[in-house]
Amino acid sequence: MPQSTATRVNDFTIKIATVNGTGSASANTLLMKSIFRSGIPVMGKNYFPSNIQGLPTWYEIRITRDGYVARSGQVDIMVAMNAETYARDVREVAAGGYLVYDSTWPRPALLKREDITALGVPLAQLCNESFNGVRTRILMKNICYVGVLAALLDLDLERIRELLAETYAKKPQLVESNMKAIQLGYDYARGAFACPLPLRVEKMANTAGHIMIDGNTAAALGCVFAGATVAAWYPITPSTSLMDAFKMFSDRMRVDPASGRKNFAFIQAEDELAAIGMVIGAMWNGARAFTATSGPGISLMNEFLGLAYYAEVPAVIFDIQRVGPSTGMPTRTQQGDLMECAYASHGDTRHVCLYPANAEECFYMAVQAFDLAERLQTPVMVLSDLDIGMNDWMCRDLKWDDNYRPDRGKVLGKAEVLELKKFYRFLDLDDDGIPYRTLPGVHPKAAYFTRGSGHTQYGAYTEDSAEYQVVLDRLLRKWATAKRLVPRAVIDATAGAATGIVSVGSCDGAIREAIDVLKRRGIGVDYMRVRSFPFSEDVERFLAAHELLFVVEQNRDAQLRSLLALETAVEKSKLRSLLHYSGLPISSAFIVEGVLAELEPRQLATAQGVKGGRSG
């Protein structure tokens, strides 16, 4: 028998291995939400296949009293429901951990680990005896393990019932059948094992003022509240749920009650080429419009992005990054589009990018993206990723300021145009690189011709070198203005250390936890999370102020590091990359190990009186 585990309350990780399409998603959400409702911070990550039914899928729930939102990198309780992945699932349990498995069919050969506790529950047998119909039995088997875990972890069954009642408000009979399955598992576990386990939950009050929401839903809400009226897209994982959410919210909140008319246009395009074209056409014509896509879609949109940059048309694009290159692994996460988005399209192009770190920021950055796009008259890309977009994140309540009014940028109305002697589209009248535009339908005097071919600052076609360069150089002045308007980096320099971590997006949670771990080991590091491209001015200062900089990101080629090297004055030799590109979200353990691997030899060398070595 394994050694008895020390009691660990509200600080452990459960992983559930199931088969895709067997209803496990609702079971796992139910489990996670009931922990969240008990006031305990929780993290949920879904590792699912690019498949509708039949392939293995995993769900990881981290109960985290300290509120860490990243993976811990360790599994304490494994619920192994999938025979196909059983062997590897058993291997993954940390020493001293637990394995819950379906003991309807004995699996002695697979239970060779002596350092974990195996808890067999005849889930299939229990459900076969109590439910009819093949599909129902499969679904109920997955609900049944929620009951087992409720007993093992000491979860409140009333919380579970309350959540089921909300989910199935319109189908009360489903509440009863689900509760029946849960009770079966609960009662069996209570009878067979010493419940609760040393790993268990206890009520807290740390989730008040918080919600559990995925980044795509939050971004969609941002689009609704920002007043977006035209949404055009081509379905692609993992961005589709953003558009689904926009449609769902708009159908509820954007239909005129008197006329039944929809105050939005929702267009499923024939491909991403068309989707971005529609967004550009709509924003050119004065509507707030957006599209959502992933890496392959951005590749297709490159040509149009160049047009919008050069013809100075606003556009908002959400890139929910997934694993590349090419089709890659569509249901796994990565930050692989940093370079592509920054310089998308041929010729001298550069684009404003925003990098949200979590669901909460997706909401606010969605709004900001429209303001920046219209202010700067250029495409703005919001680079989320699958981890942010499709996993539920605990975040602070989203707030809306009713005083907010959209920044529509420099758009001249009829009266203003009539006051001008003549309207010229591309003149830099305010010395900020941003010209004035007009919308179709205003007045013949306001008309101008939009083109991707060479044009003068007066809006006319040109092939004249000097006239062409005037416009191209002015676009750089606009870029300098963008630098002042984009969100600043989030800097935590409380350690006042010589070493800093620089990162982006969804690495944030893992880094914050890693910094705490390092601190406990006596190592202080500062931290800067960039939130935009171009980099805000504070980025340069942070880079200059630190001797050693770990650049943490989730791609193979150190894309953030490349951008920093290209766009700032940072000395390249100061930058150390910590690259995580397995397709799973980065864990705090990965960062701690990476930092220690670099710093410990240095400390050793210093202690031995040798000048600090470098590992390159």
Next chain:
Amino acid sequence: MTFIAKPKVAHPSLPKNSLGLTRRDYEGALSTLCAGCGHDSITAAIVEASWALALEPQNVVKLSGIGCSSKTTAYFVSGGHGFNSVHGRMPSIAMGANAANRSLTYIGVSGDGDTLSIGLGQFCHAIRRNLNMLYIIENNGVYGLTKGQFSASADVGTRAKKGETNFQPPIDSVLLAMTLGASFVARSFSGDRRQLVPLIQAGLKHQGFALIDVLSPCVTFNDHEGSTKSYAYTREHYEPAVHADFVPLEREITADYKEGETLPVVMHDGSRIVLRKLDAAYDPTNRVTAAAVIQERMKAGEYLTGLLLVEEGAQREFHEINGTPNVPLNSLAFEALSPGARALEKVLARYR
């Protein structure tokens, strides 16, 4: 000098439309196409039709892709906004622009390369959505700006200027549009202004997607002996099947037409087009038989022209299907669009 503004001097005796505007007010920059290019005649026909319909110039939106044809949006209605986008992608720009503001008049000008090769997908889907616009293809069977390659509309057996013969079957925009469910499909010839101008007027008034494929010879690369898209060949082989006269709202139909031979079609705004059958075998209101006749004539090397298919009011255009309000989306007040803090609190209840 690469841009030539046209001098705007109007003679006082020039006729004025109901807005008090002359034809000069519907012109644009000076064309930089080759002298004698068919496209310039189409531009002139658009100017004539816009003037005759008394369109408010600022309410005309001109859209195009890339190619000789796509340049022409700069050559008419200078008082309207223009958007010369990327190759083959004009329909998506038109879709977005139209979604944002349904109250304007959208004219797309494209070529056979822009529409039938690189832009074939977007062309088809604009038809499927029944996007409310006039889409003109200036069809010359050849890539002009890149000096004479065959386009997808080149006929089997036609010869390139450099001597090569085309053996790939053409994609015919008219047949394609009919198959895809378009409700206004016409073909014309840049050299037949009498036929073309009323077609453009009718197309502009049509509620939904209106296609006019205009045979428009390329004088530089496709006007030689052996070409099936030369002026000489087209004049000889184009055959008007249905003539359409446009009758504006304010004018009564006069007794020019003999009963039995004409068919008045009432447009969305109450104006009418009067169809006159010139080919007894052809019925422009029957999609199935119309397509069969067009294909038969095509086998014989003839292009049927005129308003080849019209189903006015039979299909809902994009906004009617989408259920958008009659006022343009881009004119809705922010208060009508952003649900506000209290609504957000309600939404969040679901995520607790």
